[in-house]
Amino acid sequence: MNNQEASLKQPSLNQAPPAERRGFWRSELRRLKNNRAAYLFIAPLALVIGLVLLYPILKAALMSFQYWMVAKPIPEGHPFVGLDNYAAVLDSGYFLKSLGITFLYILVTVVLRFALGMAAAVLLNIPFKGRGLVRALVIIPWAIPEVVTCLVFILMYDYQYGVINDLLLKMNILSNPVAYLGESDTALWAAMFVNVWKGFPFAGIMLLAGLQGIPKSLYEAASIDGASGWRKFVSVTMPSLKPVSVIVFLLLVIWTIKDFGIVYVLTGGGPSRVTEILTIFIYRAGFKSFDFGLASAAGMFLLVISVVFTVLYMKATKAGESA
Structure with missing residues (x-):
């Protein structure tokens, strides 16, 4: 040395x-x-x-290493079983299936909410008559409680009397009505649509705030250089919005990981568990099968995923503050 x-x-x-x-x-x-x-x-x-x-x-972490099948109590009470609960979770085909469904749900809904939010932010940043009223109306989907939103969409998705089937049949897009929430091919996508409809206003308002913080001199300089509208968006808007965009994107991911209400109210995880995201899997393991050890172990997997994205969010926030 x-x-x-x-x-x-x-x-x-x-x-x-x-x-x-x-x-x-x-x-x-x-x-x-x-x-x-x-x-x-x-x-x-x-x-x-x-x-x-x-x-x-901490209690859930402890329970994940114990025998907690309430429906089948044993004289020993709740003895430690090591990694048996984690092994049971990984051996469960339903867990791996719900994990895949969750990642698909997160990917589709986050990308669409962010893209629609960006489009809404750009449009609402353009001066036009009645812009203040439109901005207020855009907030409505995000402000409505989840359960109310789901109940309205359940009526709209209804096989016999739903307005969506009625419009598509009148437009000759469909020849027969579709049970959107009752068929395996459409249930998950129908739930995703509700999630996107309800969540994109948040992304739009956050990105709009970021757009309003971009100096107009940058756009004026780009205009002098002969840049088109698309070129201004790519070279000025997107780089300037990067700190806000990263934070909004990670927030959407974190919130979607723990999403439960929308999918559960719409489909309950069905039909045939094709909409069973991780939160519903944990709910079923704990409050349907009463295996709290298994549910706690699955919850620890969900916690790890959430912590990873939370750490990324915190780093992005610090990077934005130092920028």
């Missing part, structure tokens, strides 16, 4: 002299006393987060 490397190597606190260690702990105690009021204000929030977030996660 050369002298430069030796000078860069810092001793740990345990290797420091006793007097230096005492000085460190005194400074830490002094800092705690100086910020006592701040910590007291944060304490209630930390307590609530610990009770409603950290404790359930």
Whole structure:
């Protein structure tokens, strides 16, 4: 090791002299006393987060290593079974199927919501008469509660009396009505459509805010250079929107991973489990089969996926702040 490397190597606190260690702990105690009021204000929030977030996660992680089949209790109670629950999850064909359905659901709905949101943001950024009213109307799908939205679409998708079948039959696009939520070929796509309809306004409003923050001088310079409208969008709009776009995209992914209400209200995971995303698989394992160990193990897989995208979101947020 050369002298430069030796000078860069810092001793740990345990290797420091006793007097230096005492000085460190005194400074830490002094800092705690100086910020006592701040910590007291944060304490209630930390307590609530610990009770409603950290404790359930830790409890579920513990249950994933235990026998928790409530429908078949055993004299030992809830003994540790090691990785048996995780093995049962991976061996379950339904889990792998629901994992594939979830990724397809995320891919299609996130891409479409982002694309439609971008289109809406660009259109709403153009000055026209009544633009304020249109902006307010675009928010409506996002503001309506999920259950209300699903109940309306259930009526619209109805095989006999649904307005969608009625319009398509009158336009001669269909020769026979379709049970959109009752057929394996259409149920998942029908649920995706509802998700996209409800979710694209959020992406649109966020991207619109980003568009309004782009200096007009950049577009003026591009016009002087003879750039077309599409060239301005590619060379000015998209690079300037990159920080906002990454954050919006990751937020959509995170929210879609934990999506439950829309698919469950529309199809309940059916027919033949073709719309069973991971959250519905976990619900069925826990509250239909009463195998909370299996449900907890599946929940840990979902937690890992969520944490990965959450970390990416946090990094994107920091990158946006430093840009």
